Amino acid sequence: MTVLARRHRSTIVLMWAVLTCLSCGLRPAAAADTAAPQDAVQMTVDFLAKDDQAFRAIGLDRVRYGLKGEAATKQFAGLLSKLAPARQLELTAALADRGDRAALPATLALLMASQEPAVRAAAIHAVGSLGSGTEVAVLKTSLAAADPEKAAARRALTILRGNDVTPLIVEAAKVGEPGLRPTFIDILADRRAVSALPDLLAAAVDGDPAVRTAAMRALARFGGPEQVAGMVQGVLKAASGGERDEAERSLVTVCTQNPGKEKAAEALLTQFKAADDATKETLLTVLARVGGDGALAIVDGLIADANAGKRRLGLTALAKWPDATVSQRLLDLLGKSQDPTERELLLATLIRIAPLPDNKLKDKQKLELLEKTMSLCKRDEDRRRVLERANAIRTIETLRFVAPYLDDPNLAEPACLSVVELAHHRTIRDANKDEFTKALDKVLGTTKNEELIERAERYKQGQTWERKKPAKS
Amino acid sequence: MVHDTSARSIPPASEASTATRRGFLKTAGVAASATIASPYVITSKALGDATTPPASDRIVMGGIGIGNMGSGDQNAFLGRADVQYVAVCDVRKKWRDDGKGRVDGKYANTDCAAYVDFRELLARDDIDAVHIATPDHWHAIMTIAACRAGKDVYLQKPETLTLREGPLMVAAARRYGRVVSGGSQRVLEDYKEIVNPCWAGELGTIKSVDVSVGGPSQPCYLPAQETPTDIDWDLWLGPAPWEPYNSGRCDGNYGTGGNSWRSYIDYSGGSLTDWGAHHFGGTIFATDLRELQPLNVTYHPASSDGKEAAYVSVAYPNGVELHHNRPQQLRPKDPLVGGRGAIQIFGDGQRRAAKPVPVYKGTGGIYGDFIECVKTRERPFRDIELAVNTMSGPHMIGIAYRLQRSLNWDVAAQQFTGDEEANRLCDRARREPWIL
Amino acid sequence: MAYDPASLDKPFEILKAFDWGGDASAFQPIDAAVVAAHADPAARADLEKRLATLLGAGTSRAAKEYVCRKLSLIGTAASVPSLAALLPEKDHSHMARFALERINAAEATEALRKALGTVLGDLKIGMISSLAGRGDAASVPAIAALLSGESKTAVAAADALGRIHTPEACQALAAAGGITDKAAGSAIADARLACAESLLRQGKRAEAKAIYTSLSESAAAGTTPTAKATRLAAARGILACLDTTTTS
Incomplete structure (x- = not known):
């Protein structure tokens, strides 16, 4: 054996091996030849009783990753009823991670006996980790409780294993407590329960709007081409307004983002063509949001129609287009249209689509389109929107386009925003440090927006800025 | 207030005061300056209120490396009601002052201690946990030192610089029962479109994944510049070879094409491990390879006509292959079953049993996950062992590019089989007096 | 490509006086030769000899550092004496260890052991570190x-x-x-x-x-x-x- 080989064997190997030895690592330990030694179990139990959390952690670690075997599990689980609530909570969590179903009776008993919401939530989580279809009933009950039990029950039903689990949740979504039916549908979505897709389609046309909305939202998560026809019915069933809008978005997601999106878009087109006029009018917005050549032909036909109502429908649809492939059409229409309302709509659409990140144009072309759009603007209101949209095109040329507007009192604020947004992207900023420093200095001398000032200062100093995320439930 | 010191040899934790672990209320600020003379007074804030836990229940934290990523991490922890932030450490005065300023501003006092030398911060008994966001060449030494000092660690990705560091870091965490979380928030949060279908079994058995991300780091030959007075250059270099100061050598920007420490081999694995920690991390999590390390590393030379660049693939024990920058024209057309941007997944598409996707504990993303685990002593989402496994692939890929040949990895022995030169690249000698 | 020692004459000449900020591309052929030498023992020996020769007087610090990095990959017992001579030197001790710690030869261990007994302060810690890195019982x-x-x-x-x-x-x-x-x-x-x-x-x-x-x-x-x-x-x-x- 060479020196280096010896070195590796004598040091690295042994250090690595510690992982599977000292605390049993994350790898499953070898199957136990015998039951866990009683002295080790007792020592663990003793640690679990310590006041000092550091010592308890040693015991909990062993519960999680060591001392394999049902007998040891039962001994640990048997402690639950004797512990104070805070200790019950931590041992329950450890037993959940241990993953031995032998702890299930004790955790269920704890769930029944404890008056502490946090302990009950921990027990619910453990039931989710250890249980199967048999435990759906008890978890359904917990779902009706308040948080933290409700949240724990939802997660538990999401992670619960077993072939019989999904059908039971489907059943609950169909005939369960009305107020909880949407939650059961959300759980099916979290489980990505493909076997429940037919049931979700049925729920999409349910009489209860909350159920319909939840079903369409679930279908958006993992629906495919086969679900398009049913989702169309969901859109048609949805009440106009917020519910319809959300249903449409769900269908658009399936046709533009999910696996099989091209086929889904084709299926939508087929559905559209086969529909009666009233249905077509309803589906036109969805069709436009999905985009594509087939949809464009339909929209073109409507715009070209002599009937003013149909033309308006076509233009409204065009305004929903998802990419910049229609930019030339919009420019042509703008060139010809004299109707102020039409022109406003077309211009707003151009401003929106020009910098879209998913279009087929290169950055240079996007900026050219935006500059052209700017030249067509007659109102500062529109110019402001152009400047705000510009930062979606992350190039130094965009900075050069925006920077002059920092001097225009009417347009300085959106220009400041765009300069700062562009500066957020370090690759562009670092490669054009002088230009950005100059522009950021101007921002600092112009804006009164505190967040923009903070960001500009950070970027000037080479620091990052963390975008605030909306609070999550 | 700033406690700058040029002392290199400082007392380790064992020589520090014997104050209780939660004794920060009594000692906060004292380490920072002897100028605080007023007696300690229990404030209403210390006792907690409806939204803020009492001080005794807060996790006392400090930060090491408070530059670009470090300041972001600091803000995340500083914004938590269950964290009491008491100290910053950076070898650059500006970062140090800025970091202290943020803390003092938050608490409306001047108590935050500021250190040049991380050992001083680790020697404080009152600190429960630290976040580390230094260049990569410091990660292992600081993490191991923190574990030995009884601190939990939130460590920015990439967690390791060499293959050999990983097992030592995991061993330290396990030995002392510390919570050590890696710091790639993107792994769970930014790759849902591949993570969810993979764990749901919708993509079937994954055969291979193409990952597009930049390559390994390069040597640095930047010229010497006069060392500014606001940086402790010797401490910035630490265990890395001595090289003259150059602002581009130590700049913390995110580029990997030069003029940033992320570009250079002494301090980083380059884009391959930096962004790679995200892209490979997301891929490895999605395909549930986090508990495995590759067995084979295959170097595919560039085509003789120059049309196809060299690329490297790693194969895992379960048969999954990850290809780094495989030219598009060499990828199979089918069956592509999923992907997002730089990641393309090929599988058999035959539905498999679903597994629940692991999630963060607590609230507040990966930072909340870490804090929750500090409280409960559970293992975090990106537990150091999983992080080490994750990063092993990119490190092996980097070695294969350097040597321009294929390699085989013996996971149990943690060495390459039959390639002495490759084994030489598993680690590097550290500049005295640093020892791993 | 076959090893062509003459093609490396100029790169080696440039390397000797190289300082940080210089044109590193000038000695990139040495990098390529070091990697290629894996399959050519004779080339490897020749390269090692030429590299080790640069560790003496008259070579810049940057060049010595470069040489140590290359020897850390292909060095053998043959380059140990040249590297060992640098161990007591404050400016070069670490890079000498950088190579020696990786060289798979008893002579390398012996050189580190010997230096352990003679150098002082941080340099001694360096020897301890490298002997530990080699797992030297x-x-x-x-x-x-x-x-x-x-x-x-x-x-x-x-x-x-x-x-x-x-x-x-x-x-x-x-x-x-x-x-x-x-x-x-x-x-x-x-x-x-x-x-x-x-x-x-x-x-x-x-x-x-x-x-x-x-x-x-x-x-x-x-x-x-x-x-x-x-x-x-x-x-x-x-x-x-x-x-x-x-x-x-």
Whole structure:
């Protein structure tokens, strides 16, 4: 054996091996030849009783990753009823991670006996980790409780294993407590329960709007081409307004983002063509949001129609287009249209689509389109929107386009925003440090927006800025 | 207030005061300056209120490396009601002052201690946990030192610089029962479109994944510049070879094409491990390879006509292959079953049993996950062992590019089989007096 | 491509006077030759010789550093004398170790051992570090003798013995008595924990448990955080020793 080989064997190997030895690592330990030694179990139990959390952690670690075997599990689980609530909570969590179903009776008993919401939530989580279809009933009950039990029950039903689990949740979504039916549908979505897709389609046309909305939202998560026809019915069933809008978005997601999106878009087109006029009018917005050549032909036909109502429908649809492939059409229409309302709509659409990140144009072309759009603007209101949209095109040329507007009192604020947004992207900023420093200095001398000032200062100093995320439930 | 010191040899934790672990209320600020003379007074804030836990229940934290990523991490922890932030450490005065300023501003006092030398911060008994966001060449030494000092660690990705560091870091965490979380928030949060279908079994058995991300780091030959007075250059270099100061050598920007420490081999694995920690991390999590390390590393030379660049693939024990920058024209057309941007997944598409996707504990993303685990002593989402496994692939890929040949990895022995030169690249000698 | 020594004449000439900021592309052919030499022992030997020659007087610091990096990949016993000569030099000691620590030859270990006995201060810690990195069992007595010395060196010595963790290293750590330096005491405890872990891995549960028990008892009276950390680690270890259901 060479020196280096010896070195590796004598040091690295042994250090690595510690992982599977000292605390049993994350790898499953070898199957136990015998039951866990009683002295080790007792020592663990003793640690679990310590006041000092550091010592308890040693015991909990062993519960999680060591001392394999049902007998040891039962001994640990048997402690639950004797512990104070805070200790019950931590041992329950450890037993959940241990993953031995032998702890299930004790955790269920704890769930029944404890008056502490946090302990009950921990027990619910453990039931989710250890249980199967048999435990759906008890978890359904917990779902009706308040948080933290409700949240724990939802997660538990999401992670619960077993072939019989999904059908039971489907059943609950169909005939369960009305107020909880949407939650059961959300759980099916979290489980990505493909076997429940037919049931979700049925729920999409349910009489209860909350159920319909939840079903369409679930279908958006993992629906495919086969679900398009049913989702169309969901859109048609949805009440106009917020519910319809959300249903449409769900269908658009399936046709533009999910696996099989091209086929889904084709299926939508087929559905559209086969529909009666009233249905077509309803589906036109969805069709436009999905985009594509087939949809464009339909929209073109409507715009070209002599009937003013149909033309308006076509233009409204065009305004929903998802990419910049229609930019030339919009420019042509703008060139010809004299109707102020039409022109406003077309211009707003151009401003929106020009910098879209998913279009087929290169950055240079996007900026050219935006500059052209700017030249067509007659109102500062529109110019402001152009400047705000510009930062979606992350190039130094965009900075050069925006920077002059920092001097225009009417347009300085959106220009400041765009300069700062562009500066957020370090690759562009670092490669054009002088230009950005100059522009950021101007921002600092112009804006009164505190967040923009903070960001500009950070970027000037080479620091990052963390975008605030909306609070999550 | 700033406690700058040029002392290199400082007392380790064992020589520090014997104050209780939660004794920060009594000692906060004292380490920072002897100028605080007023007696300690229990404030209403210390006792907690409806939204803020009492001080005794807060996790006392400090930060090491408070530059670009470090300041972001600091803000995340500083914004938590269950964290009491008491100290910053950076070898650059500006970062140090800025970091202290943020803390003092938050608490409306001047108590935050500021250190040049991380050992001083680790020697404080009152600190429960630290976040580390230094260049990569410091990660292992600081993490191991923190574990030995009884601190939990939130460590920015990439967690390791060499293959050999990983097992030592995991061993330290396990030995002392510390919570050590890696710091790639993107792994769970930014790759849902591949993570969810993979764990749901919708993509079937994954055969291979193409990952597009930049390559390994390069040597640095930047010229010497006069060392500014606001940086402790010797401490910035630490265990890395001595090289003259150059602002581009130590700049913390995110580029990997030069003029940033992320570009250079002494301090980083380059884009391959930096962004790679995200892209490979997301891929490895999605395909549930986090508990495995590759067995084979295959170097595919560039085509003789120059049309196809060299690329490297790693194969895992379960048969999954990850290809780094495989030219598009060499990828199979089918069956592509999923992907997002730089990641393309090929599988058999035959539905498999679903597994629940692991999630963060607590609230507040990966930072909340870490804090929750500090409280409960559970293992975090990106537990150091999983992080080490994750990063092993990119490190092996980097070695294969350097040597321009294929390699085989013996996971149990943690060495390459039959390639002495490759084994030489598993680690590097550290500049005295640093020892791993 | 076949090895062409003449093609490297100019790159080597440029390299000799290279300073940071210079044109590194000029000696990129050397990089390529080093990688290619893997399959050509004669080329490798020639390259090694030419590289080692540059480690003498008249070569810039940057160039020597470059040479050490290359020798760390292809160096053999042949380049050990040139590298060893740099070990006592403050500016070059680390890069010499950078190469020597990786060179798979008994001569490299011997050079580090020899330097351990002669260099002082941080340079000595460097030797300790590299001998530990090589897992050199034969240097255990020399390193163990440093446990009772100056604090920083004693800490490094303890760390090294923990890394080597041969029976002799573990024994030396256990026998280290009368250490009053707290930092060294803490490092010794950590190293002994590493020793116990290695025994546990080998299935020597009783021996491992004996170390853990000893550590637990000696730390029992301590009130410092370090003493508690040791007690906790030892308790964790004892439990691991008792748990025969886990992989060992």
